[in-house]
Amino acid sequence: MLGKPTxxxxxxxxxxxxxxxxxxxxxxxxxxxxxxxxxxWTLDFVPQIRQIQTALQTAGIDATKPMLAPVRWADDESVHAGDQAQ
Structure with missing residues (x-):
């Protein structure tokens, strides 16, 4: 079981x-x-996933640890005005 995403x-x-x-x-x-x-048909992104994992590993980033989903809420201050218009 994966740990709590942090x-x-x-x-x-x-x-x-x-x-x-x-x-x-x-x-x-x-x-x-x-x-x-x-x-x-079934989507197959395995080659792209491996490519990104290799790039992150090369940069020293551990992409195997539990990650928070990249969610931006409407009231999140980090959302740029241009992002809200989309």
């Missing part, structure tokens, strides 16, 4: 933050089944 990706430098959020997003969506116009 590693906050939004507290990391911007490049590391971007890689951690991308990794989280790809892991969450990996192996999902998608259907469009009568065709169904």
């Amino acid at each position: 590693f906050d990706p939004l507290q990391q430098p911007p490049l590391v933050q971007a890689l951690l959020v991308a990794l989280h997003t790809l892991v969450i969506h990996n192996s999902m089944e998608e259907t469009s116009e009568g065709q169904t």
Whole structure:
């Protein structure tokens, strides 16, 4: 069982933050089944996940520890005005 998530990706430098959020997003969506116009397929992000994990490991970032989900709430002061418009 994983420990309590305490590693906050939004507290990391911007490049590391971007890689951690991308990794989280790809892991969450990996192996999902998608259907469009009568065709169904399974998403496979394993090569991209491995590439990001290698990049983080090279930078000395431990991406295996439990991480807080990268959620930004509407009242979060760290949200930029441009982000709210999207």
